[in-house]
Amino acid sequence: MVLRAPKELKFDPNQPRKDISEEAVKSLAQTYDSQNIINEPEIDENGKVITGELRIRASIKKNLKNIKCKLITGLTEVETFERQVIENLNHNDLNDKDKENAIRKLWESGSYKNKAELASRIGMTEKWVRFIIKLPEIRKNLGIKEVQNISPTSLIAIQSLTIDEQRKIVAKINSKQLKQGTELRELVVGIRKLPEDLKKAVLDVKKPIDLEAAKTIAVFPEEEQRGKFIREYQSLIRIKGEIAEDIKYHSEIIKGKRPRKKIIKDILQVKMEKLFKLKLSIFNQLSERYIDAIDNDEFKQKAFEILKEIFEFVKEELKKFDISTYQNVIEIKESE
Incomplete structure (x- = not known):
């Protein structure tokens, strides 16, 4: 162990950690009011810092005259770098x-x-x-x-x-x-763990389906059955997206960010009705078409439970798009 003036030590430009922020230096320096340097920095025989650059910068920030350092001699350039890498990896730095x-x-x-x-x-x-x-x-x-x-x-x-x-x-x-x-x-x-058709649907960039929804749909053994669910879910997401854009568009009109135009409330109503009907089709049409075709009673019950789960999931998703969301938009005095 040796005493060295931190200002006289030389930092290694080749050390692996490149982003020591001033905030990190300042934060560590503040701890020196109540604590000494807990782990002494390592230096070589030429006064070059091997490990502990942040601690030394903090001691300079704190105007410490001398600090204890571990003196390690005889290291090659690779050995020095390896030691620095290990130090930084262990501290997640x-x-x-x-x-x-x-x-x-x-x-x-x-x-x-x-x-x-x-x-x-x-x-x-x-x-x-x-x-x-x-x-x-x-x-x-x-x-x-x-x-x-x-x-x-x-x-x-x-x-x-x-x-x-x-x-x-x-x-x-x-x-x-x-x-x-x-x-x-x-x-x-x-x-x-997903079948290929569902895996493809989840990874689709243009019309993706949610992973949890895919896990739910995966219970159906037939690809044709799963395909129907996938298409219904994609339609739901598409219509939800359209309505979300409508909300954003008309909100901008209200806030004066867009020129005020005539708002056709019938179009909004139609979209909401489409969304509601789509919700019903997921539970009603699919249950009639697929559950009734299942011979195994035990699996039929499981399929019914899955459909109910999808139905509840969709219902929760639709809450944010309740027609009341549009009330302030629809009631705007229409201008020609």
Whole structure:
């Protein structure tokens, strides 16, 4: 252990963490009022920082004259970088981009006989390291432009799917239909258990159906049966979208953001009636057409329960589009 003036220490421009924010420095510096530096930074024989750059920047911010440092000598450039990577990985301090660049840099140094050794040295799984190193190839297969806003973690999460499925998921993320993170992981796990027709419907960018709705529809064994449900659900989503656009459009008229035009309330009424009839058809028409055709009484009861579940789901979805939503629009004095 040695005492060093933090202002005299040199930061390593090659260290893996590239985004140390001023806010993080300020926040850590404030803790030095009540606590000393808990884990001493590491430096080499030349005064270059190996690990603990944030702590040293915080001590400079706090105008500390001297701080305790661990002196580590004789490290090669690769060994220094490896130590920095391990430190940052353990503290979750690397963003996805820095993490990817760091792992690839270590591998390309030629200091490891295989990916398993690299994974063991930095405390990660071999599978994870292999995916990280393979990311340039993955991006090339999916289209560099299309995946420029897709995180490495997300790209890794979809590797169990076919290339076509991966491309559809990337398109859904880019079109804001799907969020990266938990929502993406749940989708990947969920669609694995679906029949191909439902999987295709969930991944459809133009007319997607909800994963939970797909799981509900999946109980029906015949593709023709499922196809009818899929088309009905897609119609529901389309009409809901049209009504949502109407609400937005007429709200802008009310707020003066659009020129006031004659509002034809009959059109709104027709759309609401279509939506209501569609809701009824999902329960009534489909129950008559499909449940009655099922010979097995036990499965017939299950199918009926599923239809009721769909019916209740649709009913809840429709609440926000109750005709009363339009009341303030319809009652606007029409102008010619």
